Amino acid sequence: MKIGPVKIAPAQMPPVLGRVQNAVVLALVTAGIAMLLALTPVARMMEEELGLSWLFTLRGPLPPPSGVAIVSLDRQSARRLGLPPQVRLWPRSLRATLIAELKKRGATAIAFDLTLETPTDQIQDGALTRAIAAARSVVLVEALEREEVAVTDAQGNPAGHMAIVKAIPPIEPFAKAAAALAPFPLPKIAARTNQFWAFKEGAGDRLTLPAAALQVHAASVHAVWLSRLREADVPGLETLPPDNDLLSEPGSVQKASLAVRRALLQDPGLIDRLTPLPARLGEHERRLIDALNRLHTGPQHYYLNLYGPASTITVIPFADLIENKPIPDLNGRAVFVGVAERSSTNVDSFYTVFSTGDGIDISGVEIAATGFANLLDDTTLAMPRQGTVVAMLAGFGLAVGFVAYLLPGTWAVAATLFIAWAWLSFTLKMFEQNHLWLPLAVPLLVQVPLALFGGLLWQYLSANLERVNVSRAIRYYLPEKAAADMARGSTDPGSARDLVFGTCVASDAARFTALAEALPPRELATLLDSYFATVFEQIQLQGGTVTDVVGDGIMSVWANPQPDRAQRIRAVMAALDMATAIQRFNRQHPSRPMPTRIGLHTGWIMVGNVGGKGHFAWSVVGDIPNTASRIEGLNKHLGTTILASREAVGDLDMVLTRRLGRFRLFGKAGELDIHEVIARRTEASPSQLRLVSLFESALEAFEGGRIAEASDLLHSVLSEFPDDGPSRFHLDRCASHCAGIRVLDDSAVVRLEAK
Known part of the structure; x- marks a missing residue:
């Protein structure tokens, strides 16, 4: 059982099946952690604060939308017109002039992001009232007020408080003259402004400013849109003007939207059962009806698809309109009016992904205009359903986890980073072309590091375990140092x-x-x-x-x-x-x-x-x-x-x-x-010591050539120690010499002729 030659060969990869099994385990762990994370608010926060920011940054600004413009009541206009810096102190007759000018230039909807809760000079207010009524396309913003109301039980005992959100309309003349009234709150979910309300939850699901502006902007198709819904017996429409002219009576826009939304949400298939659109309608009218249908069947709030930093949307200074300066064409556009200036001191501004390092944010009126353009053009950001998101994260985790372990170190890093780059490219393409917001932060910040760290660490531990096993196995066949050198690969x-x-x-x-x-x-x-x-x-x-x-x-x-x-x-x-x-x-x-x-x-x-x-x-x-x-x-x-x-x-x-x-x-x-x-000398017995002494004398005689004396001494040893092999060996040699069978040439040296 000889230890055969040991073949020393370069280190080889572990068996493929074992590596595949380990790679599958790591892939499942990477996918599973991300799937669990996707079910928590942490994943949404990561995507909203990081992933969405990366996508906007990589995509960059877009061309301004064609269907909307902004008139800015800015301080530069105030200086040019000799007005006070505070917009609330400007004569309301100037706003009346503004409305008339916008209507003359073909604006389809005029949305004011300015509250008008208090009266001023009768003449000024009267001029503005007449201008609003004449335009029949003005949307005025409502303030929202939160009120705590005490609640009692059936016995009249206090049972806590309930919050009620009330809409505070403009003064009555303005409210009656306006085509629609709408609040404009923004969801306070994260530090960055990413969303807007279309229907305000807690305020009777009222249309917000962007959605109301869309409704007014689409006035040309109200008759067709509502007549089809009336044919389907949608409840609540019977109280509207019989000619479907929602702009002829105050509050009709909000009432119509509320009734239609309730009907469509209760019966999602109703839209598909409506009578076909008349063939006479052009592409523009059909797009408006589609926008109204999406608005009333969609969610209460949307993610903003921002176009870029402040002033990306067309902004016209108020003074340019009043002074009849050349301005962009407004025919067929909705116009939002508010404070919109590139200044870090603008109090009506919101921090967004496009906020600049010098403190310039996007104004509230630009947020409203962005929401309107998103609703009109169907470019609001959409996220897949949670189940789809979980499936995507699972697939990405399986891919990166598999290659991170299956491939050797450098290749694992390269392949994992390539998959990450491919996913980034794919999500960016979907974001740019389809306005689809896919998970990015969790794959790149959680799954890729987890897969790489886990894969490389597992590879290291597996390789180290293999070295330990090999070293342990080699030690069964090789000395400690040789085995250690071989295990280190230094031999x-x-x-x-x-x-x-x-x-x-x-x-x-x-x-x-x-x-x-x-x-x-x-x-x-x-x-x-x-x-x-x-x-x-x-x-x-x-x-x-x-x-x-x-x-x-x-x-x-x-x-x-x-x-x-x-x-x-x-x-x-x-x-x-x-x-x-x-x-x-x-x-x-x-x-x-x-x-x-x-x-x-x-x-x-x-x-x-x-x-x-x-x-x-x-x-x-x-x-x-x-x-x-x-x-x-x-x-x-x-x-x-x-x-x-x-x-x-x-x-x-x-x-x-x-x-x-x-x-x-x-x-x-x-x-x-x-x-x-x-x-051991300390363990030697007296008989062993005597044997050594007696044999020493016999051997001395033998080596001295005194064969007869040696023979007698050896006989004496064997008489006392009959089983002593060396004595019998030398005695046989003496006997052979004496008998002439074998004559010793040199009695001092024993020559062996066999092993």
């Missing part, structure tokens, strides 16, 4: 060799061949595992390294850069402990004993990788391990268990040894002084 197999001074211990089990023939392979393997565990434990306890295992034979080494007596002591102690442990093993397996012979030799050796062409074996190279193996084999001839060269044990006085003579081993040119290792 050059062809050059990983060291010249050291070491003591080699070779061991081999006797009668193993017969045992292998008698046992089935599985039982033999189990027995060997137990045997090797017994031997290896003693080697490792003494700091040795197993370098080769061949069949039942083991080669181990104790090495040091320079000659080290302590290393030789540990090797000898290991040999003694191995012999003791094997005796215990054999007592535990009496029917399958494995008596073991051990040989030791010391000298300079080369340790490291041996091989070529990608196949290497870690081994010990040199004459020393070969000689140790020959010394181990000498035990067969001498009937001993542990033999060692003088170089290994000659100066170790803590060990009881006996010199057995000088031997020229089979296949070797030089002679070795061989010693038997008997026991």
Whole structure:
């Protein structure tokens, strides 16, 4: 069972199936976290504060909408006309002049983002009232007032308070003359203004200023729009003017919208069941009717599709109109009137994504005009349903999570960033072309970092675990240092060799061949595992390294850069402990004993990788391990268990040894002084000490050529120690010499002719 050549190859990727499974797990985690996040307000906040901002920034400003313009009551106009800076102090007759001029220029709706709650001079107010009535297209803003009302239970006891929102109209003459009255609140959901109301919740679902302006702007199609609804018996329309002229009676616009909206929301399929539009209608009229239908079937509030920074929408200074300066064509446009100037001191302004660094925000009247243009042109921002958003986040998470783990590090980063870029490009295209607002912040700020961090960390941990497993596996076959070097990838197999001074211990089990023939392979393997565990434990306890295992034979080494007596002591102690442990093993397996012979030799050796062409074996190279193996084999001839060269044990006085003579081993040119290792000196028995003493005298006579004397002394040793193998070996040599069978050329050197 030799440890075969170890093939040292470049690190390879883990099995594909395992990587795919891990990639799927990471993909599911990435998708799952984003899906859970999408169900919380945090995701909407991220998208509104970050994702929407990125989309507007990347898209940039748009051309101004063609259906709306703004007349700005600005301070520059005040200076030109000699008016006070405060707009509320301007003569109302100027506003009357403004209305008349706008009507003359073809404005379809005139929406004032200015409250008119208090009367002023009768003449001024009268002029403005007449102008409003004559235009029949003026929408005046209502103020909203929140009032806390005490609530009682059935017994009349206080039960808390209820908030009521009241609309505060302009003064009565203006209210009766106006085509419509409408509030203009803005949702206070985030720091940035992103939305506007079309129907004000809590105020009777009243049309807001942008929506009321759209209704007035579409006056030319009221008759067709309402007649089709009347045919469908929509409740509430019977109180409207019979000719469907909503501008002829105060409040008709709000009443009509409320009735139509309730009917369409209660019966969503009603729109599709209406009679077809008359063929005589042109494209413009059809677009107006579609806009009215979308308004009354849509949500209460919308996300603003902003056109750009302040003054992107066409802004006309008030003074230019009054002074009859050249201005853009207003025919067919709705005109919003309010304070709109590029100034950081404008109190009627709102922070948006297009607010500039110098503090210039978008004015309230520009927000109203933007909402109107969005409703008219169907360009309000739309978000997919929550289920679709969750599905998108799941798909994106699966994609980035999968590639972040499946691909190697650099490729994983590149592929993940490419997917992120592709998603960004897709969402921007949908935003620009379809006004569709898809999730962006959560994919880029949550899923991409999570996938990359999780994928790369998991790859690192997996690779590290693989290195640990490989290192642990290699340590079963290689020494600790060699295994550590291989695990770090720092080993050059062809050059990983060291010249050291070491003591080699070779061991081999006797009668193993017969045992292998008698046992089935599985039982033999189990027995060997137990045997090797017994031997290896003693080697490792003494700091040795197993370098080769061949069949039942083991080669181990104790090495040091320079000659080290302590290393030789540990090797000898290991040999003694191995012999003791094997005796215990054999007592535990009496029917399958494995008596073991051990040989030791010391000298300079080369340790490291041996091989070529990608196949290497870690081994010990040199004459020393070969000689140790020959010394181990000498035990067969001498009937001993542990033999060692003088170089290994000659100066170790803590060990009881006996010199057995000088031997020229089979296949070797030089002679070795061989010693038997008997026991630790502190554990040696009196009989062992006597045997050493008696044998020493006999060996001295033998090596001195006094064969007869040596024979007598050896007979004396065997009479006291009949099982002593070395005594019988040398006595046989004496007898052969005396009988002339084998004449010794040199009695001081034993020459072996077989292993």
